[in-house]
Amino acid sequence: MKKLFSSAIFICFSVLFAFGQQEPMFTKYMFNPLIFNPAYAGSKEYMSVGLLHRSQWYEIDGAPTTQTFTLHTPLRNERVGVGFSIVNDKIGPSNTTGVNLVYAYRIPMGKAKLSIGLQAGLESYRADWTKLNIEDPTDPSFQENVNKMLPNFGAGFYIYTPHFYVGGSVPHLVEYDLRNNT
Secondary structure: EEEEHHHHHHHHHHHHOOOOOOOOOOOOHHHHHEEEEEEHHOOOOOOOOEEEEEEEOOOOOOOOOOEHHHHHHHHOOOOOOEEEEEEEEEEEEEEEEEEEEEEEEEEOOEEEEEEEEEEEEEEEEEEOOHOOOOOOOOOHOOOOOEEEEEEEEEEEEEEEOOOEEEEEEOOOOOOOOOOOOO
């Protein structure tokens, strides 16, 4: 139990050293927790499907739009949950689409359960700089469009009872330079 507690504390504090990435903007976290924390997979006793769409700043060109689809379920072995998520995020000239496979393992702790989750997937990042209205069109920073396919890895923990939950996660363990095609 000491090792388990120490591991949970380590995960919590390691988040303090994580770097910020370009993440989609969400307001209804409670409706799609699998997007943020892979440990949530299979935590319900049934298959769960989620579909969300968000458009910000309606009728403004380049305004952020985000769509998500998630599916997760416990397996017959009640300690394992699996799932996947698809996220599409468009902001101005850039578009990111990510697909992740998710695995979670649950450990009973009295009335509570501790779930440790991992995710792995791919993200497609595209930026079409020709859609921007820039002052100096000869600026080399905007001469070449960006098109990248990047691996993604994430991890998290989730402790829950029927009336309480707490968790933490790092949805992107690897940081990438998205400024150019190199």
